[in-house]
Amino acid sequence: MDVSRTEVVERTAPSRPGVGVVVGVALAVAVVGVAVGAAFAARGDSPQAPAVAAAASTLSVACSPSGITVSARAVAATAAGVVVRVSSTMPAGAYLNYLWSGAGVEVGGGGGEAMPPEPATWTLLAPPGPLTLSCTSGGDPAPAAVARVTVSDPGAHWRSATLEELGCPSGGILDWAGPAGSGATPEAAVREVLARFAPAQAPGLTVTRAEVGYPEAASQVWLASAEGTPYLAIGVSRQGSRFSASPAMFCGR
Numbered sequence: 280m281d282v283s284r285t286e287v288v289e290r291t292a293p294s295r296p297g298v299g300v301v302v303g304v305a306l307a308v309a310v311v312g313v314a315v316g317a318a319f320a321a322r323g324d325s326p327q328a329p330a331v332a333a334a335a336s337t338l339s340v341a342c343s344p345s346g347i348t349v350s351a352r353a354v355a356a357t358a359a360g361v362v363v364r365v366s367s368t369m370p371a372g373a374y375l376n377y378l379w380s381g382a383g384v385e386v387g388g389g390g391g392e393a394m395p396p397e398p399a400t401w402t403l404l405a406p407p408g409p410l411t412l413s414c415t416s417g418g419d420p421a422p423a424a425v426a427r428v429t430v431s432d433p434g435a436h437w438r439s440a441t442l443e444e445l446g447c448p449s450g451g452i453l454d455w456a457g458p459a460g461s462g463a464t465p466e467a468a469v470r471e472v473l474a475r476f477a478p479a480q481a482p483g484l485t486v487t488r489a490e491v492g493y494p495e496a497a498s499q500v501w502l503a504s505a506e507g508t509p510y511l512a513i514g515v516s517r518q519g520s521r522f523s524a525s526p527a528m529f530c531g532r
Contacts (some may be wrong), residue, residue: 334431342367342375342394342414346424349412353429358436358495360402361410367394372417379405379430391415404496406439407432440491442530447489447502447509450531460524465515468524469501472513476526477503484510500527 339350340363354361367373378389392401394414403410407430413422442448460471466486473481489500489512499515501524509530515522 334433337362337364337400338428339364340366340375340412340426342369342373344369347412347414347422347426349426349428351428353431356405356407356430356432356434356436356493357402358434358493360404360493360496361430363401363403364398365394365401366398367414369394369414369416371396374415374417376413376415376422377403377405378411380408402497404492404498405430406437406492436493436495438490438492438494440489442489442491442500442502442512445489445491445502445509447512447528447530450529452528461518461521462524463521465499465501465522465524468515468522469503469513472524472526473503473511477511480505480510486513502530 334353334355335351336355336357338354338361341348342365354363365375367375373394374391375394376389376391380388388405389411410428410430411425412428413425415422460468460473460475462468462471465488469486470481473484473486477484484503484505486501486503489502491500492498497517501513501515502509503511503513511529512527513524514527515524
């Protein structure tokens, strides 16, 4: 039986996943759907294993006043993350919430985004593994329903290393809005941040992109190092044809 297009709607309502990004390095979200072929090809007395279809690379997610509907139970991650096509018939102010866990994510992750007035395509940074989706109205603390899907990674895009494994354990979060930088390339944006944030140290610092998460994600993490020792983690994101960057955290010792 092909379940690749099965609609998944669960009426149980757990506590709402937090709206706003939950801390987790190089995060991104993909939903994995598995279609199982029921036909067996007989060969003597030993049937072959059932065929398993590849998960779709895009997951459709629809929010309505009665709950949430997804197009499959699984979705395959791309090099940029998990691609979802979102739509809503809920009143303005509704949110799509997402919550995940997976290799390389130390405390899990997720967040929530306001549903657009027209269908739109988002790319989530969820890692391979379980992904929980829910829709909530503005001011409603709990979803009417949740959908649970699985993110697969047949292309082996996800890099499960953590910043700590790369030599940058957390030594202090800098989400209080440090000086931002911008540039035509990620490195140029990072260099501008260093010139503003640590002008005395900047000339002696080397910068490299941290090999974490999805390689083509719109959000990146870069490390500034002094004599080979990571000193500062810097978040970089694409803004149209340019890149913006801000300090994320000091690397502990």
